[in-house]
Structures are given as C-alpha cells and as structure tokens.
Amino acid sequence: MKFVIIGGDAAGMSAASRAKRRAPELEVIVFEQTQDVSYSACGMPYNLADPTRPMDDLVVRPARVFREKQNIDLRTGHRVERINREGKTVSGTTAEGKAFKVGYDKLLIATGASPIKPPIDGADLPGVMYLKLLEDGRRIKAFIKENNVTKVVIIGMGYIALEMCEALRERNVDVAMVKPRPVFLPWMHPELAARVRSEVESHGVELYPGYEIKAIHQGNGVLKVTCKGIDLEAQMVLTAVGVKPNSELTEQAGLELGPSRAIAVDRQLRTSDPDIYAAGDCADAFHIVTGERTWVPLALRANRAGWAVADNVLGTNVELEGIAGTAVFKVFKLQVARTGLNLRQAEEAGFEPAEIVIKSRSRAHAHPGAKSILVNMVGDRKSGRLLGVQMVGEEGVAHRINAAAVALHARMTVEEFSQCDLAYAPPFSPVWDPLLTAANQLLKQL
C-alpha cells in the first residue's frame, strides 16, 4: 500500500513517522514544498529574541533522519498542485520546475495554514514580513541584523503579534502595534484584556487599535504605514493579522470544506473522500463543548491528528473526540490562557451562559511574592455545565488552565468542578485554588 502525504510539518511528519514505525513495509511518500520539515514554528518568536541563536535550532528532526533512519520517502521542494481523485494521483512541480505525478492508495492532506495578507498597497514591499514558515523566521532574523532594525510596526494584535512584540522589545527594538478593530483581544473578557494591554504598554509598546490601515510606502530606507488618522514609521513591518487554512487544493478536488474554509473531516480525520484524510492547521475539528465543527489551528491537535491518521490508514480505527480550544501564550511577564467558550461563543452556541471574573492570588495568604491572577469562568444556567475559562497572571496560569480543559472534556458541571480536590501548598496557591474560587462564585449565578 502506498500512503502519500502532502505537507511535511507537524501533522504530516507525525503521520509519516508513526505509520513507518507501526508498518515498516508501508510505502510512505511525503511531498513538502519548502526545504524544511518538522520544526517548532511556535518557537520562532523566542528564537528571534536571541540574536545569537541560529533559527535552525528549531528543527526537531532534520529531513535526513526521516529519510535515512525512518526510511520515509521525503521529497522536499515538491509542490503538489493537483489531486486527481478518480485516478488516485497527486501531481505538481518541483523547486527546479520539473513536473511530477504519483499514485496513492491513501492520501493525507497536511498543507497547514498561511498568514493572511492584508489587501493594502505596499504589502509586498521588501521589509514587510510575515511569520509562518521557518524560512520566514530566517528572513526576519537576517533582515533585523542586516538593517540594524531599531523600530518595527506590527500590524495585528493577536497572540503571535504579541509574542513577536515581546521578542523585539527584548532586543531593544521599538514597537508600535496597529489594527483596524478597536477592541484589544476581542475574544477575551474586557477586564482580563485590560490587564494584558497594560502589561504590553508598560513595556513601552505603542498600541493603536481601531486604526484602519490604508497603505505601506517606502522612502529613504523607511517604511511608512499610513492609517486613517495616524502615520507610523519603521524599518520593518510585521504583518500578523491571522492565518487561513491552505485548502485551495482540497477545494479544487471537490472535497467539502468546514468553518473558516478549513477542510471538513470526521472524527477519524477522513474528508468527504474515504481514501483522503486531512490533519493539522488545514483541517477542522469538533469542539467538545458545542459538538460543532470549529477551526482552531494549534500544534497539539496537528500532532495528535497526524498519529490518528496513521493509525486509521493502518486499519486501527481511531476516533478523536475533539478540541476544547485550549491555548496559552506568554507576553512579557504575563501568562494568558483560555479553554472552551467565552460568553459570546456560549450564547451563539445556544447555551444560556452566566460568567464571573474573580481576582485571586498565585500563592497563599502571607506567602511572599504572590501575584494576582484574574479568572473568567463561564457556565450554563440550564445544565449547570462548565463552558469555558480564561486566566491572566504572572505565575500559575499556564498549567492551571489544563484542569479546566479536562473538566470540559469530562462535561463537568460547575458544581462538580468546584468539588475537585486540587493541590495546595503555600508557594503555589491559596487554599482555595483560583479556579475553585471562580467556580464557587459562578455557582451563585447559575
């Protein structure tokens, strides 16, 4: 049997490796359009923060190892341009311009996502950067060094924009951030978002939410970002306004798409063609709270889905339950985490949600060094179910969110969650963990 994979990052290489490990006789061919496979894309902002580290530190396993040790037919510089479902072939062009065509028995589409390019004049100027591929990271790092960049404008204020902002400030680069929508972190409860905003501003970052971007111009070695109401100058512009799934190839092949035009897959990661799977940032997933399809491109799901595809191709029949949308990021001293639904999402999903925000501490009463933790918790008035949690704080947030994520997987009520036996010791928590305090307060609203 021939298992063909389009895309050599997290989902694709996880699937290839697992398939070969489980079935060494299986022919596994991976087509990757770049020269890079299996790297930690999420690590790029942290790598960029340190001028002494080569970007290639982020490569988890080089192509050579996949080829030589794992016997995977990994073809880098191969861009797949067409899937022929009737003939069960994929075809495309190599980096050298040579056409190729290969047949498959089972196909995995793991084409990932791409940064959204804002439709403005000047978005293609040299010095206007995007961060997605390892090659993007290398390019940005080289550009900063060669041009001795001291001032950057970031278009966008999402978590990648914020991570990049921190990385640049660490290198003492001045940063201004601008975006058209007026609300900072719109998915977040306003009290928590305000805490994040004040942390960012306290590090000398200029924030301009609510400024429509008109164009980017170049002149005298300076880029000018012209917005409605303000002009911002910098040596480099980073565009981080979100990503979109790479699903064009899939759509052309007549396969179904789901939310945000991600590739629709069932719990076994099968597309609408039973011989074709999709996994990673290009594919959708079921949300464990709503039961509905959703698109949340994150690394754990990509790896997990890659494994599941390998198992299913080999006939094990693995079903993935779904995702909770659990995510965490660091911005300067703050840890910011979420899982499940926020109030608006809960309303849209048909729940009758109530929410609270509490302020607690990261350590016990009278324990030195305690930091404040804000918790937003959402529950359903009808069923009593826990629906979502957001947290912000300087310590004790990143891993604490996982307790709430597990509770969502278990479909716990807020009351059941409030009864959980969580860990307490003075250096790590108040007696009542901030999550329990939040649950106790939310219970009064339900």
Place this chain on the structure above:
Amino acid sequence: MKFVIIGGDAAGMSAASRAKRRAPELEVIVFEQTQDVSYSACGMPYNLADPTRPMDDLVVRPARVFREKQNIDLRTGHRVERINREGKTVSGTTAEGKAFKVGYDKLLIATGASPIKPPIDGADLPGVMYLKLLEDGRRIKAFIKENNVTKVVIIGMGYIALEMCEALRERNVDVAMVKPRPVFLPWMHPELAARVRSEVESHGVELYPGYEIKAIHQGNGVLKVTCKGIDLEAQMVLTAVGVKPNSELTEQAGLELGPSRAIAVDRQLRTSDPDIYAAGDCADAFHIVTGERTWVPLALRANRAGWAVADNVLGTNVELEGIAGTAVFKVFKLQVARTGLNLRQAEEAGFEPAEIVIKSRSRAHAHPGAKSILVNMVGDRKSGRLLGVQMVGEEGVAHRINAAAVALHARMTVEEFSQCDLAYAPPFSPVWDPLLTAANQLLKQL
C-alpha cells in the same frame, strides 16, 4: 437554634463564618483551646525561613474580627473535655481552670490532628520541638533566635520535615534528617523519590534513613539523638514523624471511628450521631478512586468540609463527593506533587494496576531554560481507568497535577485523559504535555 463548634481552625471557623453569613440569627459558639484561630499552618515553614517576619503574619483573620464583625461567639482558651450526647451538651475547662458546660442543637467536631510523639526517652526535653499549632511555630522561631541555633536534627522525612529542612537551610542552619524506615518517601515511585533525595542532599543535608532512634539526651547545651548505629548532635531536634487525628473526645462519646482512628463521617459530614458533624483533620473522607474511607488531613478538604457542615446544619443538604489525595510540596528547587493512588495502593484497592515513569521537559524543544519533569502514572488494566499520578520537577509540576486530579474526579480512562486538549506554548510545555506523554506510554501497558 444553637450550633456549637469544637475547634477554631480551618474547618471550625469556615463552618462558623459560613453559617453566620447565611443565617445571621443562628447562635454559633466556637470553643478553641488555644488563643489562635484561623491561621495558615502550612505557611509556618516559610515563615520560619525568614527571621524578620513575625509568626503572626500567618493569622488570616484575628479572633476579634470573628467576634465583632461576624458576631460569632468565639471562646478561645476553652478546652472541651466531654461530649454528652444524651443531654446534648459539651463541657470542659478554660485556660484559667474554670469549668464550663453548654448545650447544643447541632455540634461540629473540628479538633484537628496532633503531631505523633515518638515513644523515646528525651522526647519531652527542652529543645525537642513539634510543629503543628501556631504556638509551636512561635516557640521554634524564638528558640532558634535565642539559642543562635546552627545545627538541627529532624526526626522524620515526610513533606513537613522536608519543608522545615529547606526553611532551616535557608537560614544557613545545618540539618541532619533521620528516620527508622529505610526507604526515602516510601509512597513515591523510587525513581521520583531518588530525584527528591538527590535535590535534598545537594543542599548539604545529611540523610539517615533506616536508623532506629533510641533516645535523646541533653548535655553541655547540646542535644544528642542516639540511634542504632549513629549519634547525631544538634542544638534543636524537630520531630516530624506524622500526625494523628484528635478523636479521643469523639471516641469517648461513643461515635464511630474510621481509618487511622479518624472520625467516621458520611458524605454530608455527619458522624454516627445525626446531630454531630465532624470536619477537618480529625475526620475521614471517601476516596474518589477507591470509593473507600480514607484519612488524608489537608487544608482544602478542611475548609470545604467546614462550609458543607454549615450548609447541612442550615438544611441545604450538601454532599461532598470525596478526595483524590491531591498534594503538592516544594523542597528546595523541586516541586513534588501527587494525586490518586500509587501502584501499591492500587493493588491493595483491588485494581490490576500498571504504571510507567517518563522523563519529559518543562518547556518546548530548543526553548532555553527547560527543566526535566518526571511523571509516574498508574492505570487499571481491567477498566482502563486512570488511578494516580506523581510528578517531580523544578517547574510546571505544582499546577499540572490538577489536570490529573480533575480526570480522577471524572473517572476518566487513561485513553480519555490522553485525548485531552491541554495547553501548549514553548515557554510552558512541549507540544505533548508531560501528562499526555505519560498517558500515551501507559496506554501501551494497559
């Protein structure tokens, strides 16, 4: 109605406060034999570490506030010596030697636990200390200062002994620890225990497990701890060999006792007398994994049980599901955490357990500053259920254990747990959280 409470620490004062908040007209009388109420006993080692902090920093709410703001009839210096169930009275003696007797409609026994005194000669010598009450903490702190203590022998190697060891080393006091049993942290997987032991020893602490203690002698201002095979000298000896529930009063009243002679209570915290409740370190609880009675005296349960008793006294009928035995402590740079059952406990409870130990990292591949994390995970071969987790590491352990604790409350299988959507960002975790890596490995054994 008259609600009488014996004991004014976590469980007793939680019950008193909640009862008065919910029903201001209720008469609430609390008898506390010491002068201290509502303090953070777990904070004592950390307070002792800092010679500049007064021990009374640990008082969460002084007696005056309970009396004046909350209108609780709080009688400190009142030792209850008898419960008369027929007459529904409690009686005893005040610190001034005056007899007292009071009737009750509902009674809460919240008498806590006491340190076990080893039955050896010299256990009562001046300079031989126990740590349980705030008064014990004050005494130890004063003794160290007045005698300029530079060398301490700790009898015992449990978590309080280890926390005290760290506190003393922080003050540059030399510490030797000794205990009769040969195994260091016997409840812990040997690989994890070895990691803790090496951390303790790396801080210049002498460990003597497996040395039976014969007697303590005093001479020339020095205490000599005579053991089988070795003599240890110090200016102060701290005995920390565990605690026992204060259940004598309860037993004399003819009420049932449970494991470890803790007071047996049902899920509503009622003793075998429906008008008498027990809560806190003196009472037992149901273990959510085994369903059996267990005795794990910890602060969160005490507070939670205090609240539940108040609700039940006021007719709300609250049932506590039980405890997972979740606990965490810090020893030098290490965080040490557990929840649920270890392999031996799982066998004793009738499961067919399998276990694994994995070594993972606290941060992503190539992220600077990553520390190793050891995870021990136990599951049941028959049902596939997750039974328990232990973790050791320099960061990312204390709160991570809560995800496993919630999974135990939800009776998740290891497979269900392995599918949970846990948070990932390079500064906080590998893509596969150490708990997920452990679950994936354990699945292969089940």
